[in-house]
Amino acid sequence: xxxxDIIYRLGWKEKGVESHGGRRVAVVGAEEKSRRKMWEICNRxxxxxxxxxWKQQYYTTSGVVVGYAVCSSxxxxxxxxxxxxxxxxxxxxxxxxxxxxxxxxxxxxLGFLHHDPFSLPxxxxxxxxxxxxxxxxFTNTNLLRHANVDTFxxxxxxxxxxxALADTAFRHQPCPSNLTFLSLLVILAGxxxxxxxxxxxxxxxxxxxxxxxxxxxxxxxxxxxxxxNLGLGTWGFVFYNNLLSLMMAPFFWFLTGENLEVxxxxxxxxxxxxxxxxxSVTGPGSAPAQPKQLDIExxxxxxxxxxVTGESDGRGKVTSR
Numbered sequence: 001x002x003x004x005d006i007i008y009r010l011g012w013k014e015k016g017v018e019s020h021g022g023r024r025v026a027v028v029g030a031e032e033k034s035r036r037k038m039w040e041i042c043n044r045x046x047x048x049x050x051x052x053x054w055k056q057q058y059y060t061t062s063g064v065v066v067g068y069a070v071c072s073s074x075x076x077x078x079x080x081x082x083x084x085x086x087x088x089x090x091x092x093x094x095x096x097x098x099x100x101x102x103x104x105x106x107x108x109x110l111g112f113l114h115h116d117p118f119s120l121p122x123x124x125x126x127x128x129x130x131x132x133x134x135x136x137x138f139t140n141t142n143l144l145r146h147a148n149v150d151t152f153x154x155x156x157x158x159x160x161x162x163x164a165l166a167d168t169a170f171r172h173q174p175c176p177s178n179l180t181f182l183s184l185l186v187i188l189a190g191x192x193x194x195x196x197x198x199x200x201x202x203x204x205x206x207x208x209x210x211x212x213x214x215x216x217x218x219x220x221x222x223x224x225x226x227x228x229n230l231g232l233g234t235w236g237f238v239f240y241n242n243l244l245s246l247m248m249a250p251f252f253w254f255l256t257g258e259n260l261e262v263x264x265x266x267x268x269x270x271x272x273x274x275x276x277x278x279x280s281v282t283g284p285g286s287a288p289a290q291p292k293q294l295d296i297e298x299x300x301x302x303x304x305x306x307x308v309t310g311e312s313d314g315r316g317k318v319t320s321r
Contacts, residue, residue, distance in 0.1 A: 076152055080144045086272065089141040090258040093134075094249035100242040104235055116236025123244060129219075129226045130244035136219040137245070138252065139212035147205035154194045155209045157187050162217040170221060 086092055108115045116122070143152055161184040167173040176184065195201070232240065253259040265271035 072156075073153075076144070076149055076156075079141065080149050080152075083141060083145045087145065088258055088262055089138070089145055090249060090253045090256060091262060093137050093141055094246060094253075097242045097246040097249065101239060101246055104239045104242070108235070108239075113235050114233065115239045116232050118239070118243065122230070122232070123240065125230060126226065126232070126240045127244060129223055130241055131248065132215065132219040132222055133241050134245040134248050134252075136212070136215040139208055139215050143205070143208040143212045146202065146208055148200060150194075151198065151200070151205060151209060154191045155213050156216075158191050158213060159216055159220065160184055161188055162213070163220050166217060166221045167224075171225065 082092060083089060104113070104115050107113050140152075143155070164176045164181075164184065168175050175181070195206075250259075253262075262271065
C-alpha cells in the first residue's frame with residue numbers, strides 16, 4: 001500500500017491554496033503538517049523494509065552458494081575415497097541410487113516429506129533427463145577412479161562457462177555480464193595451465209574428464225528445461241531421478257563388463273562385503289543441483305555450482321558432480 005493510500009484512508013485532506021498579493025500560496029495547517037510527517041514515516045519504513053528484503057535475499061543466496069560449495073567439495077573427496085576402497089563404479093552408484101530412492105519413498109510413507117507418486121507417463125517424459133543424469137554420474141565416478149581430486153575439480157570448474165554459453169545458445173537466456181564472462185575466462189585459463197603442467201596426465205583419465213565435461217554440461221542445461229516444464233516437486237524430482245537411474249544400472253553393468261569383475265571377485269573371495277555394506281547405507285556420493293539452485297544459477301547467468309543433486313538439486317542424489 002502506498003503512503004498516499006494510507007493517508008487517504010485515514011481521512012486526511014490536503015488544504016487548498018489561497019491568493020496572497022497576486023500569488024497562490026499553499027496553506028499549510030496542522031492537518032497538512034501531520035500528513036507530511038506521516039508521509040515521511042511511511043517512506044522511511046518502506047525504505048528500511050526494502051533493505052531488510054535485500055539483506056534476506058543476499059544472505060539466503062550466499063548461504064546456498066557456500067553450503068553447496070562445502071558439500072560439493074566434501075563429496076568429491078568422499079567419492080574418491082569410496083571408489084578407492086570399492087572399485088566398482090557401476091555397483092557403487094547403483095547402491096547410492098537405491099539408498100536415495102528408498103529413503104525418499106520411506107520418508108514419504110512416514111509423512112516427513114511429500115513426493116510425486118510414480119506414474120508411467122511421467123516416467124516416460126522424465127526418462128531422457130534421468131539418462132543424462134546417469135551418464136553424468138557414471139562419467140564422474142570413472143573420472144574419480146582414474147584421476148585425482150585436483151583434476152576432477154579443475155574440469156568441474158569449467159562447467160559454469162559452458163553452461164552459460166549453452167543457456168544462451170539453446171535456451172535463449174541473456175548472456176553473462178562482461179565481468180562475469182571475464183571471470184569465467186580466467187577460470188578457463190587456470191584450467192588450461194593445470195592441464196599443461198599436470199605431472200599425472202594420462203590419456204584414460206583425461207578421456208573420462210572430457211566425457212564428464214560434456215555430460216555434466218548437457219545435464220545441467222537440459223535439467224533446467226525439465227524443471228520448468230515437467231511440474232515435479234523437489235522430492236518427486238529426486239525420486240524419479242534415482243529410481244529410473246537404478247533401473248538403468250544393470251544395463252551399464254553388462255555394457256562395461258563390470259558384472260564379470262564382481263562375479264570374479266566374489267568367487268575368488270576378494271570381494272569386500274564390509275565395503276559393500278557401508279556403501280549400501282551411505283547414500284549418494286555425487287549428484288546434480290536442485291531446482292531452486294538451478295533457478296539461482298539461471299538468474300545469475302551462470303552455473304553457480306552445481307547441484308546439494310552434491311549438487312541434492314531436487315534432482316537426484318546428494319552428490320558432487
